[in-house]
Amino acid sequence: MKIVYDGSMDPRLCKAVLGETIPAMAAEDPDLIYLDADLMNCIGTAKWAAANPDRAVNCGIAEANMIGVAAGLASAGFKPIVHTFGPFASRRCYDQLFLSAGYAKNDITVIGTDPGVTATLNGGTHMPFEDVALYRALPGSTIIDVTDPTMLISVLRQCKDRPGVKYIRVGRKSYARVYEDGSELPIGKAVTLREGTDLVIFACGIMVHEALQAAAALEKEGISAAVLDMFTIKPLDVEAVVSWAEKTGAVVVAENHNRFGGLCSAVSEVLAERCPTPAAFVAVEDQFGEVGPQGYLQERFGLTAAHIEEAAKSVLKRKETK
Amino acid sequence: MQENNKLKAFAAEIRMAAIEAIHSIGSGHIGGALSIADVLAVLYGREMRYDPQNPKWPERDKLVCSKGHAGPAVYGTLALKGFFPYEELKTLNRPGTHLPSHCDRNKTPGVDMTTGSLGQGTSLACGMALGDKLRGRDSRVFLIVGDGESNEGQVWEAFAFAAAKKLGNLVVLLDWNKRQLDGWTKDIFPMGDYVAKFEAFGFDTVKVNGNDIDELVPALERTRAGGDRPYAIVMDTVKGAGVAEVAEKVMNHSLPVSDEQYERWTAQLKEEIKALEVEQ
Numbered sequence: 001m002k003i004v005y006d007g008s009m010d011p012r013l014c015k016a017v018l019g020e021t022i023p024a025m026a027a028e029d030p031d032l033i034y035l036d037a038d039l040m041n042c043i044g045t046a047k048w049a050a051a052n053p054d055r056a057v058n059c060g061i062a063e064a065n066m067i068g069v070a071a072g073l074a075s076a077g078f079k080p081i082v083h084t085f086g087p088f089a090s091r092r093c094y095d096q097l098f099l100s101a102g103y104a105k106n107d108i109t110v111i112g113t114d115p116g117v118t119a120t121l122n123g124g125t126h127m128p129f130e131d132v133a134l135y136r137a138l139p140g141s142t143i144i145d146v147t148d149p150t151m152l153i154s155v156l157r158q159c160k161d162r163p164g165v166k167y168i169r170v171g172r173k174s175y176a177r178v179y180e181d182g183s184e185l186p187i188g189k190a191v192t193l194r195e196g197t198d199l200v201i202f203a204c205g206i207m208v209h210e211a212l213q214a215a216a217a218l219e220k221e222g223i224s225a226a227v228l229d230m231f232t233i234k235p236l237d238v239e240a241v242v243s244w245a246e247k248t249g250a251v252v253v254a255e256n257h258n259r260f261g262g263l264c265s266a267v268s269e270v271l272a273e274r275c276p277t278p279a280a281f282v283a284v285e286d287q288f289g290e291v292g293p294q295g296y297l298q299e300r301f302g303l304t305a306a307h308i309e310e311a312a313k314s315v316l317k318r319k320e321t322k
Numbered sequence: 323m324q325e326n327n328k329l330k331a332f333a334a335e336i337r338m339a340a341i342e343a344i345h346s347i348g349s350g351h352i353g354g355a356l357s358i359a360d361v362l363a364v365l366y367g368r369e370m371r372y373d374p375q376n377p378k379w380p381e382r383d384k385l386v387c388s389k390g391h392a393g394p395a396v397y398g399t400l401a402l403k404g405f406f407p408y409e410e411l412k413t414l415n416r417p418g419t420h421l422p423s424h425c426d427r428n429k430t431p432g433v434d435m436t437t438g439s440l441g442q443g444t445s446l447a448c449g450m451a452l453g454d455k456l457r458g459r460d461s462r463v464f465l466i467v468g469d470g471e472s473n474e475g476q477v478w479e480a481f482a483f484a485a486a487k488k489l490g491n492l493v494v495l496l497d498w499n500k501r502q503l504d505g506w507t508k509d510i511f512p513m514g515d516y517v518a519k520f521e522a523f524g525f526d527t528v529k530v531n532g533n534d535i536d537e538l539v540p541a542l543e544r545t546r547a548g549g550d551r552p553y554a555i556v557m558d559t560v561k562g563a564g565v566a567e568v569a570e571k572v573m574n575h576s577l578p579v580s581d582e583q584y585e586r587w588t589a590q591l592k593e594e595i596k597a598l599e600v601e602q
Contacts, residue, residue: 033456054456057452057487059483060482060483060486062479062482062483064441064445064475064476064479065444065445065448065476065479065480065483066445067445068442068444068445068446068448068449068476068480069445069446069448069449069452069480069483070449071445071446071449072435072445072446072447072448072449072450072451072452072453073449073450073452073453074449075427075434075435075446075449075450075453076380076449076450076452076453076454076456076457077380077453077457078453078456095439095442096442096445096476099436099438099439099442100436100442100445100446103436104426104427104428104435104436104446105427105428105436106446
């Protein structure tokens, strides 16, 4: 694994990566089966699926049934990978995820595309700020908020053979490139993207790029911020949280999700129990989404590098007066 | 008819076993367990391929009891067929038991799928049937769905899926017992004509008296043909069938079973079995 971040965008769109990686994985593993709910054309799998009807099942616009079918296929020995948009991959079919898959121990991988503000022009109805919270409460689940296309490939391959219910939230468009092509990102292991001494920023998904931008800006003001990529929200890399909180004495958490139930909560739970540390949160303040371009939405919901800088300065004040 | 009499006796034994389990803990979902005893007798006494010594045998036929609260009837059947000792029926719902109120594939040998949140077994059964088909297995998946359960929208998503994916190895057994927890389905949430619904969805559909072994046997036998259409057998049943005192109570979804009732009902069912043996 090599970090190659320079702020530029990865030329690959994640939908194209999905459209290539799922068929490639299916070619390697005869047990893989792909299910979608009438959104194959959104991730470039439709053509391959049409040519491989035994490997791909279009379940129509019926997500609850799709999760149940996937769970049934798992019991028959298959490794299902399911895709739909994030809200329909979580809240729309939660009881099915919980019981048919989780409780019944039918292992499936779910890809929820366009998490949080990356749902952009589909608007508030399609903008999940709660998907991570739902999956976190499912025992034994794995939750990934993807950082860049290279990571997407790595986690897809790991999730396929991992037990439990696995949830990968990823935008269909591009991300800032963080990892060198071909890098392996072991699930459950946070990545230190930047060292720092004054505070640590724990970030995931699109907020990793914002955190790195914020850290660079803070450095110009003489503030040394570490940045950790917490792409595995569950199981959380608890040791990374504890050691960096202890090392720096101040924490900022940044996520493209409601501050309730996601990474902010996960990190807070660890801090409260293991090493109480001043913390500030850059996340959606318990609101519903709305329509607009991503830049607008990041401003609207407080999810920019500037918001992270602000949070960093506020938490540093609390650290000093502690 | 001799074989059918054996199945009828088996159904009575299943009823006794379910009552045994429910009585041991004092109360339980007796109405819906009794209504499916006859179809369970035909499935496990005649129609299904399975091996109690190897309950996870991939080539077996599978049962999904989507109305998971009928667990005691399924457990009784499995115990009688040797999946686990009959005595274990008395552990129903006790701490650490292998026999929880609702069917759990990870706890009970022979239970093919976890169910309990109504409606979910339907999609699971579709996935299992599709999986068997893709694996080239000639096994069948039998899906018991309650009529109250069919209030759930997921049931109809699954039925549309079964027809769309041509799951001819799926047999839906609708337990049309006309009652749900709060009373008569016609008063709570009437679902209309099930036969017409299944036919409209593209199922090969028949309606039978679901508490009559003589009608169930040929209806299930004809599903062996497989083909491109899933099968639906609308079973006209009585919730509580086989124990008049239970059947007569409208609100019989879950009832206590006293020692006296247990003795009396068990004696009646034993008499029934004896009479069937004499007939042979």
